[in-house]
Amino acid sequence: MKRNLSLFIRQMDVQLRMRTLNLYSLLLWFIQPIVFSAVGMILSKAAGNATPDLVYTVIGGGIMGMWSGLVFTSTYDIRSDRREGTLELIVGSPTSLRKIESIRTFTNVAAGTISLVAAFLVAVLIYKFSLAQADILSAILSLLVILFGLWCMGVFLANLMVWSRLSTSIVEFIEMPVALLAGFMYPISILPTWMQEISSIFPIRWGLETLREAIQGTDLNEITLAKWGISIGISLIIYLLSRLLDRRVHDLIRVTGELSSI
Numbered sequence: 071m072k073r074n075l076s077l078f079i080r081q082m083d084v085q086l087r088m089r090t091l092n093l094y095s096l097l098l099w100f101i102q103p104i105v106f107s108a109v110g111m112i113l114s115k116a117a118g119n120a121t122p123d124l125v126y127t128v129i130g131g132g133i134m135g136m137w138s139g140l141v142f143t144s145t146y147d148i149r150s151d152r153r154e155g156t157l158e159l160i161v162g163s164p165t166s167l168r169k170i171e172s173i174r175t176f177t178n179v180a181a182g183t184i185s186l187v188a189a190f191l192v193a194v195l196i197y198k199f200s201l202a203q204a205d206i207l208s209a210i211l212s213l214l215v216i217l218f219g220l221w222c223m224g225v226f227l228a229n230l231m232v233w234s235r236l237s238t239s240i241v242e243f244i245e246m247p248v249a250l251l252a253g254f255m256y257p258i259s260i261l262p263t264w265m266q267e268i269s270s271i272f273p274i275r276w277g278l279e280t281l282r283e284a285i286q287g288t289d290l291n292e293i294t295l296a297k298w299g300i301s302i303g304i305s306l307i308i309y310l311l312s313r314l315l316d317r318r319v320h321d322l323i324r325v326t327g328e329l330s331s332i
Contacts, residue, residue, distance in 0.1 A: 078173055082177045085177040088147075094142070099136075099181065103185040124193055124282075124285055126254075126255050126282065130254045130255035130278070132186035132189030137220065137249060140223070141224075141245050144178055144227050147174055179221050211280075212284055215298050216274055219272075219277055219304070220274065223273070223274075253279075273302070273308070
């Protein structure tokens with residue numbers, strides 16, 4: 071237990087140093103959320119709304135920043151390991167690749183919450199959003215469900231990158247489609263029915279719906295619990311898929327003796 075905690079702290083320390091010294095990561099976490107939130111508020115006012123929607127306009131921009139940061143940091147970490155020749159060393163070390171990627175992704179998600187907190191503070195301090203009617207407990211739980219979903223998706227993407235070089239071409243094109251389908255910055259109900267059905271496979275979609283309901287003052291009910299359950303269930307399925315990918319990687323290593331050919 072003590073050894074695992076020490077590993078967790080050391081790996082987080084290394085990951086945070088790498089991310090905070092990387093200008094691209096800082097742009098993803100800070101500049102991009104501000105841009106998306108600003109555009110959302112401009113469009114909301116152009117549509118005749120006196121105040122923008124807190125979840126889909128302001129917090130949605132923060133979630134967008136977290137997602138973008140997660141997509142590229144979790145996948146670029148593996149690219150860097152492969153480019154620098156350390157990927158084989160990580161896979162061959164006593165600590166499993168899955169554990170290292172889990173800690174890295176957790177650190178990326180935790181660091182990405184900076185953009186979400188910044189967006190929330192802007193909403194409360196500058197735009198004077200009132201939280202008097204909000205169910206704070208449900209909102210916090212919904213946020214934790216969203217963070218868990220992001221973590222599971224990040225672990226899956228990281229393992230996908232290890233499994234095959236070809237996955238790079240896929241990752242490059244999933245940032246915006248997932249954001250559009252999961253409804254980061256608008257209600258899912260405005261999408262065509264077939265797109266709503268596709269969006270149901272993304273755990274973040276369900277967490278955002280319950281977060282918006284909690285901030286609007288909807289009491290905790292069976293529908294909220296069901297959406298939490300769906301989100302957590304999908305997240306666990308994604309995590310299990312990452313475990314299968316991890317096993318596939320080690321099977322390929324046993325056959326080829328290297329990762330450079332994968």
